[in-house]
Amino acid sequence: MKTRDRILDTSLRLFNEEGEAHTTTIDIAGELDISPGNLYYHFKGKDQIIAELFEQFQLALGQTLNAPLEQPLHEDRGRVEDNWYYLYVVLEELYQYRFLYHNMDDLLRRYPKLARGFRRIVGQKRAALAAIIDSVVSDEGPTLPRVQQQVLVENMALQLTYWLSYDRLLHEERDAQMTIHQGVLQLLTMLAPYLGEEQMDFYRECEAIYDAMLKAPAE
Amino acid sequence: MKTRDRILDTSLRLFNEEGEAHTTTIDIAGELDISPGNLYYHFKGKDQIIAELFEQFQLALGQTLNAPLEQPLHEDRGRVEDNWYYLYVVLEELYQYRFLYHNMDDLLRRYPKLARGFRRIVGQKRAALAAIIDSVVSDEGPTLPRVQQQVLVENMALQLTYWLSYDRLLHEERDAQMTIHQGVLQLLTMLAPYLGEEQMDFYRECEAIYDAMLKAPAE
């Protein structure tokens, strides 16, 4: 593996684990057993490392978020389990680059160019979530007026953006799978009022698992 | 007004407007036309200023959040307009100390003692929101199973915690009143599926105002 890539990988790990603001170029070099000078040979500085990590993130997440819009929809339109899996994957990708959301304000002040990217991502989230909502809303159940649909999309986009931060605030160091699992359930619960009876079966299974998790003694 | 209090006030304003990480003790002193030495006479350092601002915040918000639990409930149990007003006040208070949420990760790393306070606030939010939900859920409408109620509380607590950050990410500098108004509507919309028909009247009025805002040319 090239040194340049190792720097990116290690930076990402340290930023996620120790916080971006708290991680210096010397920390990164130290972790890799290379000299700071060497690091600066490969990157102009921390800015460039962050910019490249952000591009990786934007590319990966953008593809995932656009997938359900481009692919022809499943025969069995609106299966909750498909959406469950889909949201799980999205949250996994967000988790990999979670440092980007943990100090956003400072990050955006230092690298204002990122703002556009973050907004684009929110836009992609909105589109994906709107598609999920429309596919899943039952024809029988309560109707979902246009404005309420928009507000619901916004609430879900917010939840998708900050769930990992919120969970971290409350639990500090928690198992990633558990965090993500709960995040998906939180999102699906926003849809619960609009699910048809058949769709509710799968939802209730997820809920049961979560309920068991809540009661389990393990944190 | 005493210098000490002026320092607190100005710090709060600068932290909110310029970001805490980006505001130095020299900036604060400069804004007040006092010397850094003078500032350090009144406070040991930035840490202490932040700690005192956090205490102010915790005290003020804690009282507001606990109010609906302590006061006997309104005769007309579960009026949506009461909750509308209540959530508006809570968001206004959060707005006054919004810097605390804009760089949480870094803040918590530097001042770990704040973590307990933040968690306590989330707990108070949960309690207040649970009370709102229970008071508002219609007896006629769809029932709200216990687990779903818990998840809903959590979603609303998250929304209440990060709405201002999310709005800022999307709009940079937006009118505070508008931000808060929309935030309240986002929260109430989570309750919409469970409102009775009479309660929906007031909700639809709010929605109409928001709808008009969306269509208005002004940002």
Add this chain to the structure above:
DNA sequence: GTCTATATTTAGATAGAC
């Protein structure tokens, strides 16, 4: 490509006069 050594910058903090 990689190292060592060092320069630059900036924020946080203190000492001592007034």
Add this chain to the structure above:
DNA sequence: GTCTATCTAAATATAGAC
């Protein structure tokens, strides 16, 4: 209480040898 002057520490970044 307030000021000026100064120190310290830490992070970013560069120069030049290997």
